[in-house]
Amino acid sequence: MALTGRFVLLLALGVVPLVLLDGTAVTAPVVLAGWVLFALLLGGIDLALAASPRALTVDRVLPTRVRLGETVTSELYLGNTGERRLRGVVRDGWQPSAGAGNNRTAVTLPAGERRLIELTLRPTRRGERTAAHVTVRSMGPLGLWARQATLQAPARIRVLPPFHSRKHLPSRISRLKELDGRTSVLVRGQGTEFDSLREYVRGDDVRSIDWRATARRNDVVVRTWRPERDRRIVIVIDTGRTSAARVADEPRLDTAFEAALLLAALASRAGDRVDVLAWDRRVRARVQGAAGAELLSRMVDGMALIEPELIEMDWTGLPGQIRGITGQHALVVLLTPMDAPGASTGLLSVLGQLTQRHTVLVASVTDPSMAGLTRARADRESVYRAASAERTTLDATRVAAAVRQLGADVVTAPPEQLPPALADRYIALKAAGRL
Amino acid sequence: MTTTAVAIPPRSLTPTIRTVLRRYAFWAVAAGGALLVAVISFLATNAAGSAGPPLAADNPAQAGSMAVVEVLRGQGVTVLPVDTLVEAGEASSAHPNATVFFADPEGYLTTDQLTDVGTLVDRIVVADPDFAALQALAPEVGFGGVSTADTLTAQCAVPAAERAGEISPGGKTLGVAADAAGYTGCFPSDGDVYSVIERTLDDRTLTLVADRAVFANDEIATWGNAALALNLLGADETLIWYLPTLADVPVTGPPSLGALTPGWVTPVLVLLVFTAIAAMVWRGRRFGPLVAENLPVVVRASETMEGRARLYARGNARLRAIDAIRIGAVTRMALAAGLPRSMELDQVIRSVAALSGWPRDRVHAVLVGEVPQSDAALMELSAAIENLEVETIAATRPNGIAPSPSAPPPNGRMDP
Numbered sequence: 002m003a004l005t006g007r008f009v010l011l012l013a014l015g016v017v018p019l020v021l022l023d024g025t026a027v028t029a030p031v032v033l034a035g036w037v038l039f040a041l042l043l044g045g046i047d048l049a050l051a052a053s054p055r056a057l058t059v060d061r062v063l064p065t066r067v068r069l070g071e072t073v074t075s076e077l078y079l080g081n082t083g084e085r086r087l088r089g090v091v092r093d094g095w096q097p098s099a100g101a102g103n104n105r106t107a108v109t110l111p112a113g114e115r116r117l118i119e120l121t122l123r124p125t126r127r128g129e130r131t132a133a134h135v136t137v138r139s140m141g142p143l144g145l146w147a148r149q150a151t152l153q154a155p156a157r158i159r160v161l162p163p164f165h166s167r168k169h170l171p172s173r174i175s176r177l178k179e180l181d182g183r184t185s186v187l188v189r190g191q192g193t194e195f196d197s198l199r200e201y202v203r204g205d206d207v208r209s210i211d212w213r214a215t216a217r218r219n220d221v222v223v224r225t226w227r228p229e230r231d232r233r234i235v236i237v238i239d240t241g242r243t244s245a246a247r248v249a250d251e252p253r254l255d256t257a258f259e260a261a262l263l264l265a266a267l268a269s270r271a272g273d274r275v276d277v278l279a280w281d282r283r284v285r286a287r288v289q290g291a292a293g294a295e296l297l298s299r300m301v302d303g304m305a306l307i308e309p310e311l312i313e314m315d316w317t318g319l320p321g322q323i324r325g326i327t328g329q330h331a332l333v334v335l336l337t338p339m340d341a342p343g344a345s346t347g348l349l350s351v352l353g354q355l356t357q358r359h360t361v362l363v364a365s366v367t368d369p370s371m372a373g374l375t376r377a378r379a380d381r382e383s384v385y386r387a388a389s390a391e392r393t394t395l396d397a398t399r400v401a402a403a404v405r406q407l408g409a410d411v412v413t414a415p416p417e418q419l420p421p422a423l424a425d426r427y428i429a430l431k432a433a434g435r436l
Numbered sequence: 437m438t439t440t441a442v443a444i445p446p447r448s449l450t451p452t453i454r455t456v457l458r459r460y461a462f463w464a465v466a467a468g469g470a471l472l473v474a475v476i477s478f479l480a481t482n483a484a485g486s487a488g489p490p491l492a493a494d495n496p497a498q499a500g501s502m503a504v505v506e507v508l509r510g511q512g513v514t515v516l517p518v519d520t521l522v523e524a525g526e527a528s529s530a531h532p533n534a535t536v537f538f539a540d541p542e543g544y545l546t547t548d549q550l551t552d553v554g555t556l557v558d559r560i561v562v563a564d565p566d567f568a569a570l571q572a573l574a575p576e577v578g579f580g581g582v583s584t585a586d587t588l589t590a591q592c593a594v595p596a597a598e599r600a601g602e603i604s605p606g607g608k609t610l611g612v613a614a615d616a617a618g619y620t621g622c623f624p625s626d627g628d629v630y631s632v633i634e635r636t637l638d639d640r641t642l643t644l645v646a647d648r649a650v651f652a653n654d655e656i657a658t659w660g661n662a663a664l665a666l667n668l669l670g671a672d673e674t675l676i677w678y679l680p681t682l683a684d685v686p687v688t689g690p691p692s693l694g695a696l697t698p699g700w701v702t703p704v705l706v707l708l709v710f711t712a713i714a715a716m717v718w719r720g721r722r723f724g725p726l727v728a729e730n731l732p733v734v735v736r737a738s739e740t741m742e743g744r745a746r747l748y749a750r751g752n753a754r755l756r757a758i759d760a761i762r763i764g765a766v767t768r769m770a771l772a773a774g775l776p777r778s779m780e781l782d783q784v785i786r787s788v789a790a791l792s793g794w795p796r797d798r799v800h801a802v803l804v805g806e807v808p809q810s811d812a813a814l815m816e817l818s819a820a821i822e823n824l825e826v827e828t829i830a831a832t833r834p835n836g837i838a839p840s841p842s843a844p845p846p847n848g849r850m851d852p
Contacts, residue, residue, distance in 0.1 A: 004718040013711045019700045029703040037710060055448045082445060096729040105723070126732075134449055136724025151449040151724045246737035253737070308732065340740075368737055375764060378818045381811050382749060387818070388757030389745035391764040398767075 002048065003138055008145040012040050047141030054137035054150040056083030057110070061132075061156045066302070069127050069163040075101075075156070077118040077135065081110040089139040089147060091118060098126040099158070124160040127255070127305055132156040161301040162255065166263040166420035173267050173424045180432055198222050230272040232436035233327050234427075235359075236261045239337035240307055241281040241314030243344065248366050249416045256366050256416040257336035258304050262297065263420040264334065264427055269296050271431065276326045279307050282315045289326060316347035320354050332360045332436050334423070339365040339400040339413070340393075349403055356408035360435055363404050364423045367397065369415035449725070491539050491563060491648055493517040493677045498654040504665045505677065513670050517677040521549055524678045528556040534674035539563040539648060544680040547572050557676070559641045561668050564608070564648040573642060576616040580609035580629025580646070592622035594634045596643075596667030600660030603631060607647030632664070643668055754808045758817055762803055765825045772832045791831040792824055799824065 015036035022032055058080035067073040075095075081087050087110040095101040100123035110116055124130050135154040140147045198214050201221035214222040238244075238261055244254040265275045269292055277300055279285035286303035288296065314337070323333060333355055339345055348363070355361045374390035377383045401411045410430070414422040430436055451459070488495035493505040493515060505515050516531075518524045528534060536556050543566055545553070550572035554560065562569060570577050588605050590597040609629035612619045618637045621630030635642045645668070649655045656662050669675050748757045766784055770777070773787045785803060789796040802824055808814040 003721040003723075004714055006715075006718055009711055009715045009718050012707070012714050015707045016704050019703050019707060023698060023700050029699055033703040033707055036707070055452075056445055058445050090723075092723050094724055094727045096727050098729055098731070131727075133727045134724060138723065149450065149721070149723075152445070153447045153449055245732070246735050246739075248737045252732070338737075340737075366737075368741075370738060371741070374741075375761075376822075378761075378815070378822060381815065382745070384761075384815055384818050385749040385757050386742070386745040388748060388760040389741050392744065392760040393741045395760065395763055395767075 003147045003149045004044075005140065005144055005147060007143075008040065008044055011043065011145065012037070015040070043143060044146040047143040048146040048148065049141075050085075051139045051141040051146070051148045052081070052085035052087035052089075052110075052112075053083050054087070054089070054139045054148055055152070056081065057087070057135075057137055057152060058082060058115075059135050059152055059154040061154065063156055063158060066159045066161055066305075067122070067124060068161045068301075069124060072121050072123045073158065075120045075122050075132075075158075077120065077154075078115055079108065079110060079118060079135075079137075080115040081112055084112050086111050087137075087139050088142075089137060091138075092136040093118070093120050093132060094134045094136060094151075094154075095120075095122065095132045096130050098124060098128075099130040099132070100125050122158070124158070127160050127162055128308065129306060130158050130160055159302070159305050161305045162258045162262065164259065164262045164297075164301065166259040167266065169263060169421040169424060170266055173263075173421070173428065174270055176428055177267065177271050177431075180428070197225050199225055229431070229434060229436055232273045232431075233329055233331035234264070234268050234273050234275045234334065234436075235323055235326055235331050236264060236275065236277045236334045237319065237323070237336065238277070238279040238307075239281065239314050239335070240279050240285050240309055242309065242311050243314070243338045243340065245309035245311075246338070248368050249370070251416050252309065253338055253366050254307070254309050256419055257364075259416075260336060260364055260420040260423045261304075261334075262300060263424050265296055265300060267424050267427065269293055273436070277303075278322060278326065279303070280314075280319060280322060281310050282312055282318070284322070285310075314347060316351045320351055323355070323359070330359055332362060332427070332430065334427075335361065335363045335409075337363065337365060339363065339397055339404065339411075341396045342400055342403070345400045345403075349400075349407065352404060352407040352409050360430065361409035362412065362423075362426060362430070363401075363409050364412040364419060364426075365397075365401075366416050366419055367413045368393075369417075489679065490541060491651055491679060493679075496653065498652065500653050501651045501656075501677075503653045503656050504651055504662070504669065507662075507666060508670050508675060511666075511670060512673070514674045515677055516674065517679075519679070519681045520683045521545070521552060521678075521680070524553070524556060524676055527676045531674040531676070532557065533672050534676050535559040535561065535669055535672045536676045536678055537561050537563070537651075537669055538678050539651075540566065540569060540680045541648070542680070543568060544682065544684045545569075546686065549680075549684065553678070554642070558639060559643075559671060561643045561645065563645045563651055565610075565644055565646075570610075570644075574619075574633075574635055574644060576613055576619065577633055577644060578611045580611035580625070583607055583609045583625040583629070583631060585625040588623040588625065588631055590622050591624055592620050592634075594620055594622050594632070594643075596664055597622040597632055597634075599667055600664035602660050603650060603664055604655050604659045604661055607631065607649055610644055610646045752811075754811070754814045758808055758814060758821075761818055761821055765821050766803060769825055769828045772829045774832075788824065788828050792827040793831075794824060794827075 015033070018036060019029065019032055022028065060078040060080070062076040062078070064073055075093070077093055079091065087108070089108060091106050091108050093101065093104045095104060101120055102123070104120060106118050106120070108116055108118065133155060134151045136149065136151045138147045138149045198211060199222065201210060201223045205223050209223045211222050211224045238254070238257050240254060244252065244257065246253055248256070261277060265277065268275050274292070275296060276290075277286070277288040279287070285307045288299045288303055291299050323331075335348070337348060339348070352361060371390045371394050375387045375394070378387045397413070401413060404411050410426065412419070412422050412426050488497045488500055490499035491501045493501060494517065496502045509515055516527050518527055524536065528536065534557050536553070536559070538553055538560060539562065541564055545568070547568060550569050554573045562573065565573070567579075583606055586605060588603050590601055592598070603623055609625055609631050610633050611629045612621055612633055614628070618635050620634045620636070621628075621632075622634065623631035625631070631646050633644045645651070650661045651665050656665060747753070766781070769788050770779060770784045773784070773791060775784055775787060781804065785796065785799050788794075788803070789799040792799070802817065802820045806817055808817050
């Protein structure tokens with residue numbers, strides 16, 4: 002049961018008879034009691050005439066997935082199985098992060114009919130967003146009192162990572178094609194594979210002229226090259242406690258997802274096989290043996306539900322996991338924070354094992370605000386802050402140096418630039434034939 | 437696209453009124469029973485409570501006087517409780533041979549009104565008179581303090597006092613001058629003070645009882661209090677029990693706020709209270725339960741950096757702080773000067789001095805030697821390091837322009 006503002010107004014209108022009659026000490030309470038009883042009686046009649054909100058059927062039509070930052074329309078069909086016309090307000094109970102905005106809709110439902118209520122959802126957070134129930138407030142014909150019931154109507158929608166870094170994909174793919182020998186500019190690198198022979202055109206590298214083939218024919222013939230294909234790439238995403246920290250108002254984990262998605266999209270276009278592992282102490286997500294569009298869709302699907310865990314990353318278990326994915330030489334990309342020597346001992350202890358078998362690339366987010374802080378030294382506090390920022394940067398540099406010393410490669414960049422930087426490093430490794 | 441089709445109305449999470457009644461029936465009955473017990477025990481204990489106006493004829497509490505009034509009624513005396521002097525006057529003119537019992541512990545009456553009380557009837561009993569009452573009714577009588585005697589015996593010729601014999605000891609007393617005419621003091625204490633003083637003058641009898649405990653319910657049954665009270669008050673067929681109230685206070689000045697407000701104000705206020713309650717229900721009724729969601733904790737990665745800065749500042753770790761700044765500056769300058777990362781510090785100082793044009797001793801002091809002893813020295817040193825860095829890096833640029841501080845740092849990005 003619920004009251005409306007109209008009932009409050011009706012009750013307040015009792016002032017008029019009270020003032021006009023201007024009763025004595027005996028009549029005034031009678032007038033007062035009479036008015037309150039009158040209002041209560043009207044409200045009671047109104048309530049008795051209101052349609053039952055429990056007689057509603059609820060159907061939902063909803064896409065299962067939406068990318069973060071996009072909008073989706075939730076369709077809610079309400080059917081009235083009762084015998085009275087229902088007038089009232091409906092609230093669709095979505096979680097706050099589902100971005101439902103104003104989720105109260107006025108409806109008029111004649112008996113036996115169905116109505117559609119559309120609600121635009123704009124989720125503000127990755128993960129599974131759920132709706133629990135639908136609350137219906139059914140007004141009486143006078144609009145004084147209302148019946149209210151909450152109906153169970155569960156729904157869920159999976160909000161996928163936004164993949165903002167896909168804007169970098171076309172430029173990186175065109176750079177890949179340059180490697181591939183499909184464009185006129187040939188980039189030749191050590192370790193690339195011999196592809197075919199073709200006629201020399203102006204601009205070709207004279208070093209690539211195949212003199213034996215030229216001798217067999219009248220024309221000058223050059224060899225073309227193409228980069229290696231079918232290499233294995235294992236992307237490991239650290240979902241431990243340090244990945245929850247926010248850099249530039251984005252959790253490190255989300256930056257890692259962006260970088261992993263761009264790298265996977267690029268590598269699968271380049272013909273390499275990509276496996277993804279989200280790991281802290283157990284496997285949070287694993288994508289294996291997928292390619293092309295399926296790879297990306299499986300990746301975002303798995304990533305959508307991953308939240309940073311409040312536990313320390315188990316680095317010692319990682320080599321075993323990678324061995325389980327592939328026994329061959331692979332490019333292992335570790336997306337993990339590299340902050341302080343103390344926190345990175347786990348990483349450093351297993352890097353030696355990994356670099357023996359694989360090419361290892363450690364990608365890490367740096368805080369872009371640090372550079373500005375080291376320069377701002379106006380007062381005592383900011384000098385100490387500059388010193389602390391400098392120390393933090395030095396610590397990260399030391400860890401990076403230690404990682405390089407163990408034979409791994411390092412990519413560090415601010416959150417915006419990490420995905421393209423990682424993609425560029427991959428292209429460079431591919432061009433150098435180190436995959 | 438998925439469709440969750442529900443053919444029948446889904447389960448309602450809001451309980452119906454019947455369910456609520458069934459679920460809470462036990463508690464409702466229990467609460468009702470508890471309330472009933474509370475009300476009954478309140479009514480039962482209130483009878484013996486100490487509330488209510490003192491000496492009131494209908495007050496059964498300890499300070500009241502219902503006991504003596506009921507006994508008098510049982511003996512055939514008509515007791516007329518009155519609240520105002522006007523009513524007392526009407527009652528006394530209707531029953532000229534009545535006795536008036538009068539007590540004004542709150543001091544409502546003025547001197548004129550008290551004088552009027554003295555002329556109402558021939559027999560007047562005044563309990564616990566205050567100064568104004570004594571002045572108006574018996575000016576010769578004064579206060580005598582609290583009785584210190586162990587026993588109070590009549591020792592006088594007043595019949596009522598003689599019959600009582602002894603009254604409860606202690607309490608207030610009154611004093612009277614020895615040469616005052618017509619006064620008889622009873623129940624004396626040390627120093628010629630009396631608990632009861634009677635004045636007989638021209639067939640008018642005025643009895644002053646100093647302490648009201650004689651008439652109060654809690655002590656009426658002790659000693660000879662009952663005998664004294666019944667003999668004093670039961671002499672005539674009618675007893676006018678006059679306790680002044682606020683209605684006796686003469687109205688002066690402009691009319692009060694209550695007299696000026698129209699009659700509808702109070703009911704309108706009550707109605708507005710009802711309206712406010714309705715408005716609270718209107719606004720406070722929740723439109724369905726909240727939908728819970730686990731939100732992530734927002735942790736900025738720079739928090740450890742801020743914490744370390746505060747630790748430096750609190751511990752005045754100036755050398756540690758400036759060393760961090762120095763290492764960073766030296767690394768950047770060495771990079772700008774094209775020196776390898778593993779170069780000796782002396783070598784770097786030499787290059788920096790050559791590039792910036794600063795004296796080598798000065799460069800050495802700024803980058804290594806100087807130990808800041810105060811925060812001012814720390815600031816100065818930090819500024820010097822910054823100047824040296826800017827000048828050195830500017831000298832390595834072909835056009836001599838210093839790098840802008842807002843330029844993005846190198847991001848480790850490698851362009852093939």
